[in-house]
Amino acid sequence: MSAVATAPALEVTDVEVVYERRDRDPVRAVAGVSLTVGRGQIVGLVGESGCGKSTLAKAIVGLERPRSGRIVFEGRELSPLTRRARPIEETRLQMVFQNPFSSLNPRRRIGAQLAEALQMAWSGSRAGGTGSLRERVTELLSLVGLPANAADRFAHQFSGGQRQRIAIARALAADPTVIVLDEPLSSLDASAQAQIANLLVRLSRELDLALVLISHDLAIVQHIVDEVAVMYLGKLVEQVPSGELWELPAHPYTEALIGAIPRADGERTLPVALAGEVPDPSAPPSGCRFHPRCPYAFDRCRVDEPEQIAIGRGREVACWLHEPGAEPKRPGELAAARADA
Amino acid sequence: MSALLELQGLSIRLPTPAGSRAVVHEVDLAVEAGQIYGIAGESGSGKTMTMLSLLGLLPRGGTVHGRASFAGRDILSADKKARQALRGRDLSMVFQDPMTSLHPMLTVGKQLTEHARKHLGLSKGEAAARAAQMLEDVRIPDGEAALRAYPHEFSGGMRQRIAIAIALMCEPQILIADEPTTALDVTVQAGILALLDRLRREKGMAVVLITHDLGVMSSIAERISVMYAGRVIESGDARDVLKQPSHPYTRGLLGSLPQPGLGAGTELRSIPGVPASPLDPPRGCAFHPRCALAVDACKEGVPPLLRRGDHAAACIVTMRDVASEEVVA
Ligand SMILES: Nc1ncnc2c1ncn2[C@@H]1O[C@H](COP(=O)(O)OP(=O)(O)OP(=O)(O)O)[C@@H](O)[C@H]1O
Ligand SMILES: Nc1ncnc2c1ncn2[C@@H]1O[C@H](COP(=O)(O)OP(=O)(O)O)[C@@H](O)[C@H]1O
Ligand code: SF4
Ligand code: SF4
Ligand SMILES: [Mg+2]
Ligand SMILES: [Mg+2]
Numbered sequence: 001m002s003a004v005a006t007a008p009a010l011e012v013t014d015v016e017v018v019y020e021r022r023d024r025d026p027v028r029a030v031a032g033v034s035l036t037v038g039r040g041q042i043v044g045l046v047g048e049s050g051c052g053k054s055t056l057a058k059a060i061v062g063l064e065r066p067r068s069g070r071i072v073f074e075g076r077e078l079s080p081l082t083r084r085a086r087p088i089e090e091t092r093l094q095m096v097f098q099n100p101f102s103s104l105n106p107r108r109r110i111g112a113q114l115a116e117a118l119q120m121a122w123s124g125s126r127a128g129g130t131g132s133l134r135e136r137v138t139e140l141l142s143l144v145g146l147p148a149n150a151a152d153r154f155a156h157q158f159s160g161g162q163r164q165r166i167a168i169a170r171a172l173a174a175d176p177t178v179i180v181l182d183e184p185l186s187s188l189d190a191s192a193q194a195q196i197a198n199l200l201v202r203l204s205r206e207l208d209l210a211l212v213l214i215s216h217d218l219a220i221v222q223h224i225v226d227e228v229a230v231m232y233l234g235k236l237v238e239q240v241p242s243g244e245l246w247e248l249p250a251h252p253y254t255e256a257l258i259g260a261i262p263r264a265d266g267e268r269t270l271p272v273a274l275a276g277e278v279p280d281p282s283a284p285p286s287g288c289r290f291h292p293r294c295p296y297a298f299d300r301c302r303v304d305e306p307e308q309i310a311i312g313r314g315r316e317v318a319c320w321l322h323e324p325g326a327e328p329k330r331p332g333e334l335a336a337a338r339a340d341a
Numbered sequence: 342m343s344a345l346l347e348l349q350g351l352s353i354r355l356p357t358p359a360g361s362r363a364v365v366h367e368v369d370l371a372v373e374a375g376q377i378y379g380i381a382g383e384s385g386s387g388k389t390m391t392m393l394s395l396l397g398l399l400p401r402g403g404t405v406h407g408r409a410s411f412a413g414r415d416i417l418s419a420d421k422k423a424r425q426a427l428r429g430r431d432l433s434m435v436f437q438d439p440m441t442s443l444h445p446m447l448t449v450g451k452q453l454t455e456h457a458r459k460h461l462g463l464s465k466g467e468a469a470a471r472a473a474q475m476l477e478d479v480r481i482p483d484g485e486a487a488l489r490a491y492p493h494e495f496s497g498g499m500r501q502r503i504a505i506a507i508a509l510m511c512e513p514q515i516l517i518a519d520e521p522t523t524a525l526d527v528t529v530q531a532g533i534l535a536l537l538d539r540l541r542r543e544k545g546m547a548v549v550l551i552t553h554d555l556g557v558m559s560s561i562a563e564r565i566s567v568m569y570a571g572r573v574i575e576s577g578d579a580r581d582v583l584k585q586p587s588h589p590y591t592r593g594l595l596g597s598l599p600q601p602g603l604g605a606g607t608e609l610r611s612i613p614g615v616p617a618s619p620l621d622p623p624r625g626c627a628f629h630p631r632c633a634l635a636v637d638a639c640k641e642g643v644p645p646l647l648r649r650g651d652h653a654a655a656c657i658v659t660m661r662d663v664a665s666e667e668v669v670a
Contacts (some may be wrong), residue, residue: 157620194597262531
C-alpha cells in the first residue's frame with residue numbers, strides 16, 4: 001500500500017506510439033515521451049497541431065497501444081489494452097475528448113447520461129457509492145456549477161461552456177484521480193474560457209485531482225497549470241514551472257509559441273508565423289527535430305539529436321544551446337554568446 | 342454602396358421541441374470586396390446559423406426572413422441550383438467542424454480536386470498540381486502523400502487545414518470561415534491568418550471570419566460585429582471596437598482575456614452568470630442579468646443599435662448620449 005500511496009498520480013516513461021498506414025511510411029506520432037504528474041497537480045501539454053498531443057492522451061487512457069514504454073497510474077503499470085473494458089481501478093483515470101459536442105448524446109437527457117456514467121463506474125466496485133443515483137447526478141452538476149434542473153434538458157439546450165461543464169461532470173462520475181482533457185477551452189469565448197479554467201483549478205484543489213490539460217493556448221494555460229510540457233513533432237522539448245515560462249522560455253520553439261499569440265489590441269498586426277516547412281512526422285529532420293525552423297540552429301543541431309537535460313530548478317530542455325545544470329537563459333542570449341565565443 | 346455581401350434585417354427561426362423559435366434577430370451586415378469582416382460572440386449566439394442560412398443549409402424546418410444579396414443578386418430567393426452554383430465557386434465556406442465538410446470515405450486528393458475540375462474546368466493533372474500547392478499553403482507536410490490519404494489519418498487541426506484548402510481551391514470571391522483556426526496552435530494559426538491576408542491583398546478575396554478569439558480578430562479584421570443572444574450588439578471599425586468597446590458584453594469579453602505573464606494560480610476574470618439562451622432570452626436587453634450597468638429600463642425594450650459615427654452599440658446606458666438624438670431624429 002505505502003509504495004502505491006506515495007507514487008505520483010501518473011508516470012509516463014519513454015512512451016512511443018506508431019500509426020501504421022497503408023502504402024505510406026508509418027508515423028511515429030509519439031516518439032519517446034516521459035512525463036510525471038503529481039497527485040493534485042495540473043500539467044499543461046502544448047504544441048503544434050499534429051505534434052502528437054491527442055495521441056499521447058489516448059495512449060495514457062488506453063485508447064491507443066504504445067509500441068514501447070510504460071504508463072504507471074498510481075503505482076500500477078497500466079494494462080496495455082485497447083478497446084477491451086479496463087479494470088475498475090483504471091476508471092479513476094478519465095479523459096474528456098477534443099470535441100465534447102459530439103461526445104454527448106443529443107437524444108438523451110443530461111441526467112440520464114450522467115446516471116449511466118455513474119452506474120458504469122459503480123458496477124463491480126465500491127458497491128453503489130453513497131446516496132441515490134438522482135442525488136449523485138445533482139451533486140455532480142453542482143460540482144461543475146450547473147443547476148439541478150440541467151438534468152432534465154438535452155445537450156443542444158446548453159451553451160458551449162455549459163456543454164463543456166457537462167463533459168467534465170461525466171468524467172467526474174467515476175470519482176477519478178486523474179483527468180486528461182483534450183482542448184477543453186478552445187471552442188469557448190474568452191469569458192466562458194475563464195470560467196472553465198477557474199472551475200478546473202477549483203476542482204483540482206477540492207478533489208485533489210490531477211489534470212493533464214492539452215491546449216494550444218499558452219496564455220491561458222500558464223494561468224492555470226503548475227507545469228507546462230511543450231511538445232514538438234512527437235517529443236517533449238521543454239518542461240517548465242508555469243511561473244517561469246513567460247519570463248524565460250528556454251527552448252526556441254517555446255519562444256516562438258509565445259511570440260505567435262495574437263493580441264486583442266486592435267492594431268491589426270499579424271502574429272509572427274514560424275518560418276520553414278511544417279515537418280512530416282513520418283520523416284522527421286535529422287539531429288534536432290526543430291533545426292529547419294530554428295533561428296539559432298548551428299552545425300551540431302543538424303547532426304546530433306539533443307536529449308532533455310535538467311537546467312535551473314526543476315526544469316528540463318532539449319536544446320544544444322543549454323548546458324546541463326546551468327541557469328536557464330533565453331535562447332537568443334545563449335546564441336549570441338556562442339557566436340562571440 | 343455596393344457591398345459584395347449584404348444582409349438586411351436577417352432573422353432565423355428554428356424548430357425546437359417547444360415550437361418554432363427565433364434564434365437570429367434582424368442582423369445587418371455589409372462586407373466589401375477585399376475586406377476581412379469579423380463576427381465575434383459567445384457560442385450559441387447565432388454566428389453559425391446566420392452564415393448557414395445564406396447557403397440554404399439551415400437545420401431541417403429552419404426558416405430565414407429578411408434580405409441577403411451577393412454581388413447585387415438576391416440569394417435567399419435564388420433557387421437551389423443557382424445557390425449551389427454560387428456556393429461551389431464564388432462563395433465558399435469552411436465549417437466549424439471540419440468533419441462535416443470532409444467526406445470520410447474519399448481521399449483528400451479527390452475532395453480537393455473534384456470541385457476545381459467541375460468549376461474551373463481544370464484537367465486532372467492541373468487540378469492535382471493545384472491541390473498539392475494548396476496543401477502546402479495551409480502547411481500540411483508532404484502534400485503529395487497527403488493527397489492519397491483519408492481524413493481520419495490526420496489530426497484534428499490538420500483536418501481543419503484541409504477543409505480550408507478545399508474552400509480555397511476555386512479562388513472564391515468571398516470565404517466564410519467559421520472558427521477556422523480554433524483547433525490550431527498559435528504558430529500554425531499565424532500561418533493561416535497570413536495566408537488569408539495574402540489572398541485578400543493579392544486576389545481581392547473577402548473573408549467573413551467567425552471567431553470567438555478576439556486576438557485573431559484583432560490581427561486581421563477590418564470591421565467587427567459582436568453578437569449576443571442572436572443579435573448584433575456592437576459593430577464598427579475593428580480598431581474602435583477593440584480599443585473603445587462600447588457594449589458592456591464586449592467590454593466583459595476583453596476583460597476576460599488572460600493577462601500574459603500574470604502568474605499561475607491567479608483567478609481569471611469572467612463575465613458573471615451564464616449566457617442567455619437565444620431560444621429563451623431574458624426580456625428587454627438580453628444581457629441585463631449579467632450586466633453591472635443595468636438600469637430598470639434595460640428590462641423594458643430591446644435596445645436598438647445606437648450609432649456614434651460609424652461605431653454602433655445596442656446599449657441604452659453607455660450610448661445614452663446618442664440615444665436621445667436617435668429618439669429626436
Ligand atoms: N489514425 C491515424 N492514422 C494515421 N496517422 C494518424 C492517425 N491519427 C493521428 N495520426 C497522425 O499522428 C500525428 C499526431 O496526431 P495527433 O492527433 O496526436 O495530433 P495533435 O497534437 O493532437 O494535433 P491537434 O492539435 O491538431 O489536435 C499526426 O501527424 C497525424 O497525421
Ligand atoms: N439543429 C438545431 N436545431 C435547433 N436549434 C439549433 C440547432 N443548431 C443550433 N441551434 C440553436 O441555434 C442557436 C444559434 O446557434 P449557432 O448559430 O450555432 O451559434 P454560434 O455559431 O454563434 O455558436 C443556439 O441557440 C443553438 O442552440
Ligand atoms: S538544438 Fe539547435 S536547432 Fe534545436 S532548438 Fe536548440 S538551437 Fe535550435
Ligand atoms: S442596455 Fe442595459 S443591460 Fe443591456 S448592456 Fe446596456 S446597460 Fe447593460
Ligand atoms: Mg488533437
Ligand atoms: Mg458556431
